[in-house]
Amino acid sequence: MNNKLSGVARWIVGVASIAMVFVLFLPIWRIELSAPQYPEGLVLQIYADKIGGDVDIVNGLNHYIGMRTLHTRDFVEFIALPYIIGGLLAIGLLVALLNKRKLLYGFVLLFLATAFISMVDFYRWEYNYGHNLDESAPIKVPGMAYQPPLIGYKQLLNFSAYSVPDKGGWIFAGVGALLALAAFLEIRKHRKNKARISPTPSSTPVIVAMLLVSTAIMSCSTGPNPIRYGQDDCDYCKMGISDRRFGFEILTQKGKAYKFDDMHCLLSFIQSNRVAKSEIAEFYFADFSGNGKWIRAADSYLLQSPALHSPMNGNVAAFASPDSLTKYRNELQGQQVLWKDLYK
Numbered sequence: 284m285n286n287k288l289s290g291v292a293r294w295i296v297g298v299a300s301i302a303m304v305f306v307l308f309l310p311i312w313r314i315e316l317s318a319p320q321y322p323e324g325l326v327l328q329i330y331a332d333k334i335g336g337d338v339d340i341v342n343g344l345n346h347y348i349g350m351r352t353l354h355t356r357d358f359v360e361f362i363a364l365p366y367i368i369g370g371l372l373a374i375g376l377l378v379a380l381l382n383k384r385k386l387l388y389g390f391v392l393l394f395l396a397t398a399f400i401s402m403v404d405f406y407r408w409e410y411n412y413g414h415n416l417d418e419s420a421p422i423k424v425p426g427m428a429y430q431p432p433l434i435g436y437k438q439l440l441n442f443s444a445y446s447v448p449d450k451g452g453w454i455f456a457g458v459g460a461l462l463a464l465a466a467f468l469e470i471r472k473h474r475k476n477k478a479r480i481s482p483t484p485s486s487t488p489v490i491v492a493m494l495l496v497s498t499a500i501m502s503c504s505t506g507p508n509p510i511r512y513g514q515d516d517c518d519y520c521k522m523g524i525s526d527r528r529f530g531f532e533i534l535t536q537k538g539k540a541y542k543f544d545d546m547h548c549l550l551s552f553i554q555s556n557r558v559a560k561s562e563i564a565e566f567y568f569a570d571f572s573g574n575g576k577w578i579r580a581a582d583s584y585l586l587q588s589p590a591l592h593s594p595m596n597g598n599v600a601a602f603a604s605p606d607s608l609t610k611y612r613n614e615l616q617g618q619q620v621l622w623k624d625l626y627k
Contacts, residue, residue, distance in 0.1 A: 286384050289472055292465040293379050296387060299461040300375025302454055306368050307331050309451035312405070314431050316341070318442045327353070328449060331364045348440075349420025350429055351412060360404065367397060375462075384469050391466045394459060406433050435538030445537065507532050507567035507577040508540035519548035519555075520595055528600065529593050530569030532577075535562050547597030550625060566626070568601035571611065576603055580622045584608040588617025599625070 288296070310328035313336070317324040328335040333355045342352040355361050371394060378386045413430025416423075429439050432446045448456060510530045516523055524530065524544040531543040535558060543549040553560070566580035584602045591598040599620065602608040608619060 287382050288379075288384055288387060288465075288469060292387065292468050293382060295461050295465040295468075296375055296390070297379040299458045299465075300372050300379065302458050302461075303368055303372040303375070306451045306455050306458075307365055309454065310335060310449035311451040311455065313447060313449040315445040315447075316442050330361075330451070331368055332361045334358075334361075347420065347422045348429060349417035349423070351415070358408075360408075371397065384473065387462075387466060387469060391462050394462055398455070398459060402433070409433065432538070436535075436540070438540075443539070507534060507565075508542075509577070510542050510569070515542050517544040517548050518542055519552040520544070522594065524594075526594055527569065527575075528571045528573055530577075531601075532567040533558065533563055534565045534567065536564045537562075538564075545593050545595035545597040546599035546625070547593075547595045550597075553626070566622075570603050570607075571600035572602065572607050578603050580626070583622060585620045585622060585625070586612055586615070586617045587620045588612075588615040590615040590617065 308330075310330050312329040314327040314329075315324055316326070325340055326336040327338065327341060334353055338353055345352055374390055374393070378390045409431050414428045416429075424440070427440075431437065431439070431444050434446050434448075437444050437446075510524050510532070512527050512530075513523065513525055518541040522544060524542060526544065529545055531546055531549040533541040533543075533549065533552070535541075541552065541558065543552065549566075552558075567577045568580060568583050568585075570576040570578055571586075578601055582603070584605050584607070586600050586602065586608050587598055588600075589598055591600055593599065600611065602611070611617070612619065
């Protein structure tokens with residue numbers, strides 16, 4: 284059976300491989316830090332062979348909380364990564380030149396494995412960076428770690444941290460998408476040429492790998508950011524959040540979480556327009572039953588009763604099931620309300 288690539292797939296592989304030249308010179312990842320004392324923000328940019336951006340300023344801040352200083356020479360990854368990217372580029376061009384379908388499938392698996400291993404290594408580095416602290420640091424917060432987010436948003440003391448791909452990272456992701464497209468086109472063509480329509484042994488692992496790696500790498504939203512009761516403050520009234528029966532949260536498209544101790548504060552925050560409705564990804568409510576479960580607003584059952592005595596007198600509690608709501612409604616003489624009526 285013909286094992287050659289189609290002309291379209293061959294061109295896709297060639298163009299995608301050449302595009303990796305830009306990954307060698309453009310920043311691949313960036314971590315943005317913002318705080319009241321740094322209104323313009325600080326940026327760390329990770330290239331294939333170095334760390335760039337506001338490295339000296341961040342190192343100065345790290346000294347106070349016991350984090351290691353950042354130096355390019357301390358990372359073996361910056362020695363290996365240019366060769367890895369260059370190797371992928373060369374292999375891709377070789378696949379286009381040799382024009383073999385099985386070589387394409389192998390290259391796609393290699394590319395996805397490289398992306399996955401890189402993200403695992405990046406997480407390992409962030410974990411060590413944020414957890415291995417100097418005990419003699421001037422500022423020590425018991426139980427506090429400073430691991431930056433792998434991707435998305437995280438609050439670190441008074442700093443907001445965003446971790447996202449930079450130009451080179453988006454190009455690398457685009458290369459992966461193009462290679463996946465080429466593999467898909469070849470799998471479809473190969474199936475059409477067979478008497479029976481069935482996945483080939485070589486196509487199945489490619490499909491599985493694409494799904495697993497795409498889910499692991501490209502997904503930014505991982506659900507609610509649990510409230511640290513007794514530590515977090517309400518983003519509207521600024522009071523400490525301490526009652527585990529009441530917890531409300533807004534999650535933005537960028538992954539930033541705004542936390543509230545009462546439905547009244549959440550609704551007032553929305554009305555203040557500090558965050559545009561178009562930027563909101565989801566609302567989450569803590570289950571009043573106290574089981575630690577978080578509920579999507581659309582899946583919640585809400586009870587309103589003066590007998591709830593919520594922190595800011597909003598007196599609205601959320602439940603994961605109608606049975607739980609009915610139980611408390613009978614006890615507290617309350618009435619059911621709908622989220623769509625509260626959020627207008």
